Amino acid sequence: MAKLTEEQRRQRAAARARQKALAAEQADRQDNERRERWAREGMRLTWEEVLAGEPCRGCGEPMHDSLGDWPPLMKLSEEQRREHDAAEARFKEKHPNCKSSRWSYSGSRVTHCSSCCPPPPLSPHTLRKLADFCATLPSKEERKKDFDTWNLTLTCDHVAQHIQHREHDHVSTRVVDCPECGGERRGVVQSVRVGPAYSDDAIQAERAVADEERLAGELAAAQEKLRREERKAESTRRRIEEMQKQLKPES
Ligand SMILES: [Zn+2]
Ligand SMILES: [Zn+2]
């Protein structure tokens, strides 16, 4: 068989990249449809419902069985292995064609399916930890100097811009909204790093705008405080006048 020319190799690679992008686009569409259905049919549990012991609205199994995590597979006792195999068989029976990932709460042995079961709600503790973590991140202006712009060629042949942290050497996002196609979700066929997303001047300008907005806010608050003080002084002045009138006998 004749060896492929450079051009043929390039064409084949391009065709494969396009195929992969179309598949990602299809999976993304199904994910979105699933999420919309979960929202429409009210299938997501709240944290309170999980605590109250409501079963999963996807598969009907308990959300949490309080049995503790499975020990590592190598360390299962004879009896635990039987239970584990039975649980595995039960899962396969309920989800014969689901190839997606699985999830379970820590400390629980019930396994849920990412296709059939809406994701579990976060506990207030986890939400607080997330908020604390976000508070430690540098400000948006500070982070901008570390961001690069990438050009993404999409399945519709439009090129969309994508911004991400410089430390990433590829774009892991596989489907994005195409601004040229009215926000339609499109698979990413090819990505090329362009360079810094924000010039130093742009970052400076943005910081100046942020400073100005902050100052304007502080000025408005100070003016409002002054008006309150003036109203208070005015009413005190009137009270003093009243008292003076009462002290002075009418002439
Ligand atoms: Zn489930
Ligand atoms: Zn499933």
Ligand SMILES: [Zn+2]
């Ligand atoms: Zn497009």
